[in-house]
Amino acid sequence: MSLPLIRAKAEALKARFAASGAAPVDCAVLQPAEILLDLYGEDVRTRAFVTTDPVRGEVVLRPDFTVPVVQMHMAEGAEPARYTYAGEVFRRQEAHPERASEYFQVGYEVFDRNGAAADAEVFALFAEVLEPYGLRPVTGDIGILTAAVQGLDTSAARRAALMRHIWRPRRFRALLDRYSGRAPMPASRAALLAASDPMAGAGPMIGLRSEAEIRQRVELLRLDAEEPTLSAEQVTLIDALMRVSEACPYALERMRDIAVDMPAIAPAVEAYDARCEALAARGVDVARLAFDAGYGRSSMEYYDGFVFGFICPQRPDWPPVATGGRYDALTRQLGQGREIPAVGAVIRPGLLVELDARDGRGPEVGA
Amino acid sequence: MTIKLGVPSKGRLMEKTFDWFGARGVSLSRTGSEREYSGAVEGIEGVELVLLSAGEIPRELAAGRIHLGVTGIDLVQEKLVQWDQKVQVLAELGFGHADLIVAVPACWVDVNTLDDLDAAAAAFRARHGFRMRIATKYHRLVRAYLHAGGVADYQLVDSQGATEGTVKNLTAEAIADITSSGETLRANHLKLLAEAPVLRSQATLFRSRVAQLSEADRGVLRALCAQLGVE
Numbered sequence: 386m387s388l389p390l391i392r393a394k395a396e397a398l399k400a401r402f403a404a405s406g407a408a409p410v411d412c413a414v415l416q417p418a419e420i421l422l423d424l425y426g427e428d429v430r431t432r433a434f435v436t437t438d439p440v441r442g443e444v445v446l447r448p449d450f451t452v453p454v455v456q457m458h459m460a461e462g463a464e465p466a467r468y469t470y471a472g473e474v475f476r477r478q479e480a481h482p483e484r485a486s487e488y489f490q491v492g493y494e495v496f497d498r499n500g501a502a503a504d505a506e507v508f509a510l511f512a513e514v515l516e517p518y519g520l521r522p523v524t525g526d527i528g529i530l531t532a533a534v535q536g537l538d539t540s541a542a543r544r545a546a547l548m549r550h551i552w553r554p555r556r557f558r559a560l561l562d563r564y565s566g567r568a569p570m571p572a573s574r575a576a577l578l579a580a581s582d583p584m585a586g587a588g589p590m591i592g593l594r595s596e597a598e599i600r601q602r603v604e605l606l607r608l609d610a611e612e613p614t615l616s617a618e619q620v621t622l623i624d625a626l627m628r629v630s631e632a633c634p635y636a637l638e639r640m641r642d643i644a645v646d647m648p649a650i651a652p653a654v655e656a657y658d659a660r661c662e663a664l665a666a667r668g669v670d671v672a673r674l675a676f677d678a679g680y681g682r683s684s685m686e687y688y689d690g691f692v693f694g695f696i697c698p699q700r701p702d703w704p705p706v707a708t709g710g711r712y713d714a715l716t717r718q719l720g721q722g723r724e725i726p727a728v729g730a731v732i733r734p735g736l737l738v739e740l741d742a743r744d745g746r747g748p749e750v751g752a
Numbered sequence: 753m754t755i756k757l758g759v760p761s762k763g764r765l766m767e768k769t770f771d772w773f774g775a776r777g778v779s780l781s782r783t784g785s786e787r788e789y790s791g792a793v794e795g796i797e798g799v800e801l802v803l804l805s806a807g808e809i810p811r812e813l814a815a816g817r818i819h820l821g822v823t824g825i826d827l828v829q830e831k832l833v834q835w836d837q838k839v840q841v842l843a844e845l846g847f848g849h850a851d852l853i854v855a856v857p858a859c860w861v862d863v864n865t866l867d868d869l870d871a872a873a874a875a876f877r878a879r880h881g882f883r884m885r886i887a888t889k890y891h892r893l894v895r896a897y898l899h900a901g902g903v904a905d906y907q908l909v910d911s912q913g914a915t916e917g918t919v920k921n922l923t924a925e926a927i928a929d930i931t932s933s934g935e936t937l938r939a940n941h942l943k944l945l946a947e948a949p950v951l952r953s954q955a956t957l958f959r960s961r962v963a964q965l966s967e968a969d970r971g972v973l974r975a976l977c978a979q980l981g982v983e
Contacts, residue, residue, distance in 0.1 A: 426883065426904050431895055479833055479892070549874065549904070556902030559867070573864035573946050587859040591941050592919045594860065594876060602862045602875060 387738070390748060391489050394734035394741075395471040397750040398491040398514065402469035405510055407493055410468045412453035414475075418443035420452060424718060425686060434475050434486075446475035450492050451687060451712070451729060452719070458496055458727075459720045465497035471734075484704070485735070494729030496716075501656065503728050504691045504711060505663035511695065511707055511730055512669055514750060518740050520695040520706055524633070525680030527551070528690040528711075529640065529653045533626055536649020537619055539564060540612050542605065552686045554679075561623065566614040577603065578610055622647045629678040633661050636676035660691060687712045691728065697740070706740075707732040754800040755972045756963075758812055758821035761789050761803035765955060768847045769822045776980045796979060798972035807831075809958075814838040816963035819973065826852050826930060826953035830890050839958040843982040848955030850930040852890055854897070855942040857919055857926075864946045866901035869926070873905040876925065887911035887924035890950070894928040897950040916940040957982065 403409055415438070421429045422443075429435065433448040447453065450470050458466055471491040478484045493510060497503040512522060534547045543564055550556040562568035577583055583603045590596055622643055629639050637658055644651045665671045681692035690711030697703050709730020717724040741748060759780065760766045770780045779794040780801055791801030802818055809823035810831040822845065828835050856863050863872050873884040884906045888894050891908050898906065909924055916936050918924035928950060931937055937944065957980075965973065977983045 422883075422907070427895055427907055428899055428904075430891075430908075431899070482834060546871070550902060553902050553904075556870075559902070571865050571867075571946070574868075577861060577864075583861050584859075587861050588941050590857075590859050592857045592859075592925055593880065593922055594857070594872070594925055596859070598875065598879060599860060599862055602872060606862060 390738045391735045393748055394738050394750070395489045395491050397748070398732060398734055399469050399471040401514060401750045402491070402493045402510070405467070405493070407467035407469035410454060410457065410470050411472065412447065412450060412457070412470070414447055414473075415444045416447050416453060417441065418445040420456075420719070421445055421448070424452075424715075430477075431479055432477055434477055447472075448476055449474050449490065449731070451494070451715070454492075454494055454729075455712075455716055455719050455727065458494075458725075459716065459723060462496065464725060465495070467496075468492075468494045489734045490731045491734055492729060492731040494727065496725050496727045498726055500690070500711070500726050500728075501659040501663040503726070504660050505667050505669070507709055507728050507730050508664060508691075508693055509667035509669055511693075511709065511732070514732070515695050515707060515737075517746065518695075518706070518737065519698070521675070521698050522693060522695050523675045523677055523680055525677050525682075525692045526653070526657055526690060527681060527688055527692060529650055529657060529678065530627065530682070531689065532650045532653035533623055533647060536647060537615065537623075539615050540609070542609060543612065543615075552682060554683055561615070561620055564612075564615040565617060565620045567620075570610070574606065574610075578607060618646070626650070627678050629676070631676060633671045633674045633676045636678075637661065640678075681708075681710060687715055689714045693730070697736070703736060704733075706736045754798050755820065755969055755976065756800050756802050756818040757793070758802045758804045758809045758818040758823075759791070760806040760809070760822065765806060765822075765848055766803070769845070769955065772845050772847070773980070778976070778979060796972075796976055798968070799976060810835075810839070813958055813960040814962060816960055819960055819963045819965070819969070820976075821958050821960070822955055823958070824848060824850070824953045825956050826850070826890065826893070826951050828956070828958065829951060830893050838961055840961055842957045842959050842977065843980070845955040845957060848953070850932045850953050851949040852893060852928065852930050852951040852953060853949045854886070854894070854926065854928045854945050854947070855916075855931075855937050856945065858938075858941050858943040860943075866898070866903055866945065866947055869945065870901070870903040870905070873903060877905045883907040884926065885909045885924040886926045886928055887915050887918040888928035889915070890928060890930075893950050897928075901947070916942060 399409060418435050434446040435443055438444045454468055473487055474490050475487050478486050493507060495503045495507055531551060534544055537544055547557060547560055550560060626643050629636050640654045644654050661671050681688055688710030692710035694705035695707040696705050707730060711728040713726045716727050759769050773780050777795050781792050783790050783792045789803040791803050793799045793801050804812060806823045807827055809821040810828045812818045813821045814832050828839060832838050863869055876884045886906050887909050889912050911918055915927050915929045917940060918927060
C-alpha cells in the first residue's frame, strides 16, 4: 500500500464532495477524551487511543471526525450546511491486530432539516462515487426499531431500559425475555422482594451510593415486579420486525403489515417510504437495494435513523469500504439544548486504492 | 545453549513452584544471599533458572527472552493481547488458585447480577453526575467482561493494591480484584456478584511460542517436558 496514492485518493474524494457543495473542514488529531467517554463509556478505551496531556488531561487520537465536526457546526455553523474532510483516524485493534490501527477517512456530513432528502443526497452521492468498485450496498433504519420500542405496551422504565440497550442486541434480548416472562426472575431478586425489610442483612453502609438510593431502586424493582408481562404477541412482532431483510420494496410491504398490529411504527415506516422515494428520485435503483432491519445495530452507535454500508463482496475479511447514517441524537447531546438533524458518511480511500490496483484502474475519482 | 525457565522470585508462589518441580525430579533453588535473585537447577542439564516478578513473566515469555515461565493465567490474559498465539499452556500446577471477581458493597442489597449493576450504574450517573467507579488493576479483562455483560455507565479507576479499601475510602463504588477465599472482601463489607467470575486463575507453566530454539535446545525442552510429564 502506498501512502502517496492513498493521500491523492483522499484529496480527490474530498474535492469531489466539495464540488457537491460541501465546505472543506479540518480538526485536530488530539481531541478531549471526556466527550467520547461521556457518550460511549469505558468501551471507548478499547476502540480508541486514549492518552494523557499534562495540561488538558485525558485526550484521544481522533477515532473519527464526526464528533468534532458536529461540535464545530453547533458552535459556529449556519443552516443548512454541508462539510467534507479527509485525514487519518486512529483505532485500537485489540481483538483484530491484523486490522489497520491508523487509516484515512474521507467524509461528507449534511446538517439539513429535510430528513428524507438529506438521507437520499448522502447515499446517492456515495453510490455514485463508489459505482466503479462493484460494492454491495446495504441499508437499515434504527429509527424503526426505536419506534417499536417506544410503542410497546409496558412501563416507561422498561421502555427506557430497552432503549438504553438497543445497540447491544444480546442485552436487549435478555431484557425482552425477562419482561415477557420467557426468562424467570433471578432468585436473588425474588428473595429481595420477598423480604419484609430489604435492608435487614445489609451490614454497615459504605461508599458513595446512599441508603436512600438503594431503597429507591428496591422500590422501583417492586413496581417493576407488579408490571404485567409484555404480551407474547408484542415480542413476536418485535422479532418479526428485526428479521426483515429484503429488497427495499418488499421490506416496505413487510413492515406495513407489521404496522397494522403495531401502529406505533407507522410514522417511521412512512418516513422510510419517503426516503425510498427520495432515493429513487436521485436515480438509486431502490427495487434492488438491500434493506436489513438489524443492520448497524451492534457497531454503529452514533446512528439513530437511516444507516448504510458499502461492502466488498470479494473481501469478507474487510470492514465496509464506506459507512454512514443519521445521527440526530448526537447533535442533541452535543448541542447543549440545541439540535439539528444530521446525516453523514465516510469512505476509506485506502481500500479503494487496493481495489484500483486489483482492477488495474486509474486513481481518478469518477463522476 | 540453555533453556531459560522463569519462576516468581519470592513468596509462596516461588516455594510451591520449587516443590512442584522437585516432586518431578527437577530441583530448583535460589543461590547466593537472601537478596540475590539467582538460582540453580539440578536433575537436568541445559536449563537455566531466571527469578522474576510474576507480573513480568508474561511479557518476558511474549518477547521470547525466556522459553518457559510459571505465572498466573490472569496475568497472562491481562497483559498479552491474543495471549494464546504467544504462549502455550503446558500444565496447570494446582496451586495459586484465585478468581478475578467483581464485588460491590454488601449493603447494596439490590445489586446481585450484572443486570443490577448496570441499572444501578445508570441511576448512579444520573444522581451523582459521573460514571460509577470500579477500582481494579485488571483493566482489559474487566472491560471485556463488563462489555459482554452489557454494563455501560461505569469507569475503571486504577488500583494497584489495597483495592478492597477503595470503596470505604470513597475513591470507588465497586471493585474487580483477585480473591481466593473471599475473607478480605467480607472484612471490607463487600460481596461477590452472583455471576461467573471474570476469570478463574491458578499458577500455570507456559511455553513461549516466540522464543528461538536451536536443535540442542529442542532436545533439552523435550527431555524436560518428558521428565515433568507435561505435553
